Amino acid sequence: MQQTKGKGYADGQNMGAETARLDKWLWAARIFKTRSVAADACKNGRVTMNGTNVKPSRMIKTGETVSVKKPPVTYSFRVLKCIEQRVGAKLLPDIYENVTDPKQYEILEMSRISGFVDRARGTGRPTKKDRRAMDAFVDPAMFGFDDFNDDFDFDD
Numbered sequence: 001m002q003q004t005k006g007k008g009y010a011d012g013q014n015m016g017a018e019t020a021r022l023d024k025w026l027w028a029a030r031i032f033k034t035r036s037v038a039a040d041a042c043k044n045g046r047v048t049m050n051g052t053n054v055k056p057s058r059m060i061k062t063g064e065t066v067s068v069k070k071p072p073v074t075y076s077f078r079v080l081k082c083i084e085q086r087v088g089a090k091l092l093p094d095i096y097e098n099v100t101d102p103k104q105y106e107i108l109e110m111s112r113i114s115g116f117v118d119r120a121r122g123t124g125r126p127t128k129k130d131r132r133a134m135d136a137f138v139d140p141a142m143f144g145f146d147d148f149n150d151d152f153d154f155d156d
Helices: 022-028 035-043 089-095 102-113 128-137
Strands: 019-021 047-049 059-061 065-070 073-079 096-098
Touching: 019 022, 022 035, 022 047, 022 059, 022 065, 035 047, 073 102, 089 096
Parallel strands: none
Antiparallel strands: 019 059, 047 065, 065 073, 073 096
């Protein structure tokens, strides 16, 4: 391939790279929306490799496993290809393999189900959307009261 101005190749990919910076890989693999968010996650201890916190500048290799904490779930990914340029979503199966424990997805589903029932302390008043969701959850139709006829005469 012919090199162009800058670091990359003509097609913009870092082809044949055996290593990549962790923060760039997390961004390129679409695990985080921006590279700065990926770097902040590394600095705040939400990204680990082999149980140890890692810096954003850590070089990763093919075959390593990266764990990312996005509360309440910890996702795990096995690196299949080291890239530093963002790729389309359809190409992600070639970049990493999701090896997240199925129990983590159960935790995620449970938090979604009970999300608005048990509000966290300090989150303030429910928004209008939250209130409507709570009202829909405790809707009288749910208990079969909406078909009750008020004109019913108990004396007959």
